[in-house]
Amino acid sequence: xxxxxxxxxxxxxxxxxxxxxxxxxxxxxxxxxxxxxxxxxxxxxxxxxxxxxxxxxxxxxxxxxxxxxxxxxxxxxxxxxxxxxxxxxxxxxxxxxxxxxxxxxxxxxxxxxxxxxxxxxxxxxxxxxxxxxxxxxxxxxxxxxxxxxxxxxxxxxxxxxxxxxxxxxxxxxxxxxxxxxxxxxxxxxxxxxxxxxxxxxxxxxxxxxxxxxxxxxxxxxxxxxxxxxxxxxxxxxxxxxxxxxxxxxxxxxxxxxxxxxxxxxxxxxxxxxxxxxxxxxxxxxxxxxxxxxxxxxxxxxxxxxxxxxxxxxxxxxxxxxxxxxxxxxxxxxxxxxxxxxxxxxxxxxxxxxxxxxxxxxxxxxxxxxxxxxxxxxxxxxxxxxxxxxxxxxxxxxxxxxxxxxxxxxxxxxxxxxxxxxxxxxxxxxxxxxxxxxxxxxxxxxxxxxxxxxxxxxxxxxxxxxxxxxxxxxxxxxxxxxxxxxxxxxxxxxxxxxxxxxxxxxxxxxxxxxxxxxxxxxxxxxxxxxxxxxxxxxxxxxxxxxxxxxxxxxxxxxxxxxxxxxxxxxxxxxx
Ligand code: C2E
Ligand code: CA
Ligand code: CA
Numbered sequence: 380x381x382x383x384x385x386x387x388x389x390x391x392x393x394x395x396x397x398x399x400x401x402x403x404x405x406x407x408x409x410x411x412x413x414x415x416x417x418x419x420x421x422x423x424x425x426x427x428x429x430x431x432x433x434x435x436x437x438x439x440x441x442x443x444x445x446x447x448x449x450x451x452x453x454x455x456x457x458x459x460x461x462x463x464x465x466x467x468x469x470x471x472x473x474x475x476x477x478x479x480x481x482x483x484x485x486x487x488x489x490x491x492x493x494x495x496x497x498x499x500x501x502x503x504x505x506x507x508x509x510x511x512x513x514x515x516x517x518x519x520x521x522x523x524x525x526x527x528x529x530x531x532x533x534x535x536x537x538x539x540x541x542x543x544x545x546x547x548x549x550x551x552x553x554x555x556x557x558x559x560x561x562x563x564x565x566x567x568x569x570x571x572x573x574x575x576x577x578x579x580x581x582x583x584x585x586x587x588x589x590x591x592x593x594x595x596x597x598x599x600x601x602x603x604x605x606x607x608x609x610x611x612x613x614x615x616x617x618x619x620x621x622x623x624x625x626x627x628x629x630x631x632x633x634x635x636x637x638x639x640x641x642x643x644x645x646x647x648x649x650x651x652x653x654x655x656x657x658x659x660x661x662x663x664x665x666x667x668x669x670x671x672x673x674x675x676x677x678x679x680x681x682x683x684x685x686x687x688x689x690x691x692x693x694x695x696x697x698x699x700x701x702x703x704x705x706x707x708x709x710x711x712x713x714x715x716x717x718x719x720x721x722x723x724x725x726x727x728x729x730x731x732x733x734x735x736x737x738x739x740x741x742x743x744x745x746x747x748x749x750x751x752x753x754x755x756x757x758x759x760x761x762x763x764x765x766x767x768x769x770x771x772x773x774x775x776x777x778x779x780x781x782x783x784x785x786x787x788x789x790x791x792x793x794x795x796x797x798x799x800x801x802x803x804x805x806x807x808x809x810x811x812x813x814x815x816x817x818x819x820x821x822x823x824x825x826x827x828x829x830x831x832x833x834x835x836x837x838x839x840x841x842x843x844x845x846x847x848x849x850x851x852x853x854x855x856x857x858x859x860x861x862x863x864x865x866x867x868x869x870x871x872x873x874x875x876x877x878x879x880x881x882x883x884x885x886x887x888x889x890x891x892x893x894x895x896x897x898x899x900x901x902x903x904x905x906x907x908x909x910x911x912x913x914x915x916x917x918x919x920x921x922x923x924x925x926x927x928x929x930x931x932x933x934x935x936x937x938x939x940x941x942x943x944x945x946x947x948x949x950x951x952x953x
Contacts, residue, residue: 380405380426386429402490427457438458457477462481478495523578529609550613551615553609553611580636581600593612594613629646629681632646652671667686705759708759712737715770715774716733737750755794760793768805772820790821803839825854850871852872872906873907873908875909884914908926909928909929914933
């Protein structure tokens with residue numbers, strides 16, 4: 380234990396130093412307050428014994444200065460004074476001294492005070508460490524489910540990896556799980572029900588992982604974010620065996636969740652990443668498992684994907700698209716193609732759908748199915764959408780000027796464009812700038828609108844209608860098919876998704892769904908456009924159902940404006 384003495388009287392200082400050294404302490408001494416202050420900062424003693432009356436800086440000034448510095452604020456201090464004035468003692472204690480002895484003191488008295496101070500300070504240090512541990516634990520815990528959070532999960536995986544160090548590839552697999560459509564539960568039933576569902580999910584997962592008998596560490600299940608959970612398994616099972624283990628785990632979500640009087644059905648998409656060698660880190664395992672899960676999601680609900688080279692390449696590709704899309708939009712590198720829409724009854728052209736196209740300098744043609752979701756996630760969709768709208772409107776006016784009549788120009792809208800609040804004003808501005816008559820413009824919205832605030836969506840749709848444009852519901856039947864919104868939205872047409880049309884002639888189920896959609900649309904006073912029509916048989920079937928229009932490769936793929944002119948002749952098979 381290191382003790383610092385501050386005493387200006389040389390003989391007293393030397394006596395005290397000798398006595399303490401004989402007791403086994405390491406002792407330094409300072410000849411006044413300033414000297415003591417410097418030595419305390421430089422050598423971090425465990426205790427200071429200080430005289431009061433000293434030149435340059437007295438004992439009170441020294442105590443005050445030490446207490447204001449974070450490095451010495453906790454240093455135990457015993458003050459020695461010749462004066463036994465009570466107000467003097469009080470001042471020393473108020474400034475932060477821990478004990479006070481009046482000279483002349485007895486040797487035992489001082490040694491007693493020193494041991495008491497040192498043991499107190501050890502207790503405080505231990506309590507501080509305990510406190511820090513508690514804070515660290517709290518920072519690694521999800522307050523809702525009491526599971527480890529992302530940070531805690533990372534630590535748990537890191538500790539698993541450490542245990543496997545040096546013994547070949549670690550037998551560790553990280554599984555990431557995202558609940559499918561969880562936002563619907565939150566939006567539909569409120570966040571209290573949502574929270575209860577998350578707690579029940581965490582309970583069931585914990586149970587399932589224990590049953591599987593391969594859980595790693597004490598806390599193998601974690602909540603990584605909102606509806607996303609992580610599981611750490613002690614396995615290096617080959618891909619097919621792992622897939623069946625994950626499927627077995629997910630079975631635990633199958634029984635309906637009975638919560639607050641509701642019976643809720645839940646599914647989860649999962650991604651997994653196996654530690655392939657000893658260079659794997661907790662962060663890379665988690666990132667890769669999450670990437671795999673994001674790749675699985677669109678194939679869901681309940682889809683599973685193992686992280687491999689293909690996912691890795693895909694992640695890199697998406698990052699590149701994300702990074703370069705902004706410039707492509709700003710520099711007008713995106714093109715617009717046009718796909719004709721035909722009237723089923725007469726074969727006449729009804730109009731065109733404008734579809735964004737991007738020819739990337741190194742990646743080649745990138746599908747909008749790939750770059751639109753990235754544009755939506757990064758927010759660039761607003762500029763992209765406006766640019767497609769302007770190009771398509773200007774193109775339509777050009778065809779009008781060439782003498783073409785009676786056609787409509789349909790443009791896709793992203794939900795994100797609704798959120799901006801500027802949409803009706805923007806559309807009005809584009810109509811004004813290009814001179815396109817409002818009734819010739821049609822905007823295609825998607826069912827995911829149903830996830831937005833109903834009141835503001837309905838208001839925006841009515842403001843758009845008030846401009847005189849047409850509105851249609853795209854990809855009908857694929858999304859959050861709630862019929863409730865159909866009644867409230869001022870729609871002119873429904874577009875039946877190509878996934879139904881594809882099998883319409885040989886799948887009785889899809890045929891029945893399509894028939895029902897057509898009948899329902901008609902009962903709401905909407906017309907129906909079938910997408911993805913590729914064969915005459917599909918067209919014949921749609922004609923029978925009374926579907927008004929179609930669009931698809933049977934007549935034409937989306938083509939550049941220069942090739943679209945020939946479509947005005949309509950569809951007349953020989
Ligand atoms: P969508 O609006 O459902 O567009 C129809 C998609 O089906 C187009 O794909 C089109 O090329 C394709 N298609 C048309 N006929 C057939 C057919 O007979 N068979 C098959 N198999 N496919 C057919 P594309 O152009 O790749 O667009 C994909 C999606 O990207 C679009 O789906 C739309 O959701 C989105 N998208 C495209 N351009 C824009 C845009 O400017 N803004 C927004 N927000 N989304 C866009
Ligand atoms: Ca569309
Ligand atoms: Ca569509």
